[in-house]
Amino acid sequence: MKTELLTIPCVAGHEEEIAHAxxxxxxxxxxxxxxxxxxxxxxxxxxxxxxxxxxEAKGRPSDNPLIIHVPNDLSWLSRYxxxxxxxxxxxxxxxxxxxxxxxxxxxxxxxxxxxxxxxxVGVRCPDHPVTEAIIRAAGxxxxxxxxxxxxxxxxTTAAEVxxxxxxxxAAVVDGGPCAVGVExxxxxxxxTPPRLLRPGGMPLEDLRAVCGEIDLDPAVLRLMGEGERPRxxxxxxxxxxxxxxxxxxxxxxxxxxxxxxxxxxxxxGVICFEEYRERFPWSVVVSLGPVSxxxxxxxxxxxxxxxxxxxxxxxxFAQCPDPDGLGFAVANRLKKAAxxxxxxxxxxxx
Numbered sequence: 001m002k003t004e005l006l007t008i009p010c011v012a013g014h015e016e017e018i019a020h021a022x023x024x025x026x027x028x029x030x031x032x033x034x035x036x037x038x039x040x041x042x043x044x045x046x047x048x049x050x051x052x053x054x055x056e057a058k059g060r061p062s063d064n065p066l067i068i069h070v071p072n073d074l075s076w077l078s079r080y081x082x083x084x085x086x087x088x089x090x091x092x093x094x095x096x097x098x099x100x101x102x103x104x105x106x107x108x109x110x111x112x113x114x115x116x117x118x119x120x121v122g123v124r125c126p127d128h129p130v131t132e133a134i135i136r137a138a139g140x141x142x143x144x145x146x147x148x149x150x151x152x153x154x155x156t157t158a159a160e161v162x163x164x165x166x167x168x169x170a171a172v173v174d175g176g177p178c179a180v181g182v183e184x185x186x187x188x189x190x191x192t193p194p195r196l197l198r199p200g201g202m203p204l205e206d207l208r209a210v211c212g213e214i215d216l217d218p219a220v221l222r223l224m225g226e227g228e229r230p231r232x233x234x235x236x237x238x239x240x241x242x243x244x245x246x247x248x249x250x251x252x253x254x255x256x257x258x259x260x261x262x263x264x265x266x267x268x269g270v271i272c273f274e275e276y277r278e279r280f281p282w283s284v285v286v287s288l289g290p291v292s293x294x295x296x297x298x299x300x301x302x303x304x305x306x307x308x309x310x311x312x313x314x315x316x317f318a319q320c321p322d323p324d325g326l327g328f329a330v331a332n333r334l335k336k337a338a339x340x341x342x343x344x345x346x347x348x349x350x
Contacts, residue, residue: 001167001168001169001170002167003162003165003166003167003168003169003170003171003172004170004171004172005158005162005171005172005174006020006021006171006172006173006174007174008021008130008173008174008175009130009174009175009176010129010130011129011130011133014130017173018130018133018134018137019137021033021134021137021171021173022134022135022137022138022139024170024171025042025043025044025050025134025138025140025142026044026138026139026140028043028044028047028049028050028053029043029050029169029170029171030042030043030050030053030054030057030168030169030170031043031134031169031170031171031172031173032147032155032158032161032165032169032171032172032173033069033126033128033130033131033134033142033144033147033173033175034128034130034131034158034173034174034175034176034178035069035126035127035128035131035144035178036097036098036099036126036127036128036178036179036180036201037099037126037178037180037181037182037183037184037200037201038146038147038154038155038156038178038181038182038183038302039146039147039154039155039156039157039158039160039161039172039178040069040126040131040142040144040145040146040147041054041057041058041144041145041146041147041161041165041169042069042142042143042144043142043143043144044138044140044142044143045066045068045069045080045110045114045140045141045142045143046109046110046111046114046140046141047111047140048111048112048113048114051066051111051113051114051143052113054066054143054145055113056168057165057168057169058145058148058149058150058165059149059150059151060145060150061150062116063116063117064116064145064150065114065115065116065118065120065121065122066114066115066116066122066143066144066145067101067122067123067124067143067144067145067184067186068080068110068114068121068122068123068124068141068142068143068144069123069124069125069126069131069135069141069142069143069144070123070124070125070135070141071125071132071135071136072096072097072125072132074089074092074093074096076141077089077092077104077123079107079109080106080107080109080110080121080123080141081104081105081106081107081121081123082104082105082106082107083104083105084104084105085104085189087189087194087210087211088102088104088189090210091187091189091207091210091211092125094210095202095206095207096124096125097125097126097127097128097132098125098127098201098202099124099127099180099182099183099184099185099200099201099202100124100184100185100187100202100207101122101123101124101184101185101186101187101198101200102122102123102124102187102189103120103121103122103186103187103188103189103190103197104120104121104123104189104190105119105120105121105190106118106119106120106121110141114143120188120190122186123141124184128175130173130175131173131175134173146183147161147164147165147172148160148161148164148165149164149165151240151241152164152240152241152242152306153240153241153242153301153302153303153305153306153337154182154183154240154302155302156177156178156181156299156302156303157177157178157303158172158173158174158175160303160306177299178299179299180201180295180298180299181201181298181299181300181301181302182200182201182298182301182302182326182329182330182333183198183200183201183329184198184200184201184202185198185199185200185201185202185203185204185207185329186198186200187207187211187214188217191215193211193212193213193214193215194207194211194214194215195214195215195216195217196214196215196216196217196220197217197219197220198220198332199220199328199329199332200329201298201326201329203325203326203328204328205324205325220332222340240302240305240333240334240336240337241305241336241337241338241339242305242306242308242309242316242337243308243309244269244308244313244314244315244316245315245316245338245339245341246305246315246316246317246318246334246337246338246339246341247315247316247317247318247338247341247342247343248317248318248320248331248334248335248337248338248341248342248343249317249318249319249320249342249343249345250320250331250342250343250344250345250346251344251345251346252345252346253273253275253276253291253319255345256319256320256345257272257273257276257279257319258279259343259345260272260279260280260317260319261279261280263317264280264282264283264317265282265283266282266283267312267313267314267315268280268282268283268284268313268314268315268316268317269283269284269285269286269308269311269313269315269316269317270283270284270285270286270316270317270318271286271287271288271301271304271305271316271317271318271319271334272285272286272287272288272318272319273287273288273289273290273291273319274287274288274289274290274291275290275291276319283313284308284311284313286300286304286307286308287300287304288300288301288304288318288319288321288330291321294321294324294325294326294327294330295326297321297326297327297330298326298329298330301330301333301334302333305333305334305337318334318337318338320334320335320342
């Protein structure tokens with residue numbers, strides 16, 4: 001299959017391309033779409049056969065549920081979800097469009113293939129005008145997991161999407177690089193108190209300002225067991241992983257840099273804070289961004305992980321940000337890429 005590249009930097013003046021992308025989705029084709037978080041591999045969420053194509057193109061396990069994307073119109077929430085709690089309306093009013101996915105009871109019109117057989121569905125409104133216009137033109141919600149091969153780091157540019165799934169899907173919409181760089185935060189509103197299933201582009205601190213108490217699902221901090229069933233994307237399976245094994249080192253940046261430098265050689269890849277990149281002269285080094293700039297770290301984490309697949313490194317060490325703000329999501333992605341192989345240096349020497 002030849003994958004069409006549609007360059008749509010903005011809505012104005014690109015109405016024909018937007019209509020074409022929407023028509024492909026209505027016909028059951030797969031179209032990769034830009035969002036503020038990462039690129040998504042889109043299909044009509046109400047078309048079970050089209051959604052099955054997402055799993056095939058990505059090599060995604062069939063019990064890994066998908067998120068449906070809707071435009072910035074709250075009436076769409078009640079079309080595809082039932083028993084919507086008052087808190088969901090408040091969160092949508094406050095944070096949509098934006099990187100927040102809410103887990104709600106699904107309406108029967110949403111097929112099992114979209115939800116992984118669950119009676120719930122994740123729904124969000126992406127903050128990207130081109131993709132919102134395409135969803136509106138398509139007339140249906142769009143199921144769109146990250147547009148990468150399953151298990152690999154997510155894609156934040158159209159070029160990375162083509163590298164992973166080019167030739168397997170109908171089209172890629174190039175709307176520029178993603179502004180946030182990590183996937184949406186997923187909050188389960190079918191339980192009390194609400195439960196965080198995945199940290200992401202909406203900081204937990206902002207959600208607690210509206211929700212009050214929020215529980216953390218154990219899968220945020222560890223791998224899920226073989227018999228456990230994921231309630232949202234990114235919970236169960238190894239994600240974001242480059243080919244070489246990753247070790248994440250947490251703690252004071254000076255100490256984590258010293259720990260890594262003592263173990264790094266010419267066959268080692270290092271993901272480090274910008275201030276420490278000169279500490280590893282014999283290794284292949286990429287910068288995560290300055291220690292204090294969590295937004296920059298979020299924009300770099302996936303491209304940094306993907307970079308090492310172009311090299312011959314045999315192991316990768318990564319400095320880990322503290323968990324404040326977006327640092328929680330960046331740390332989660334690094335730890336998942338490492339299969340939660342983490343060295344904690346608090347209270348220790350290097």
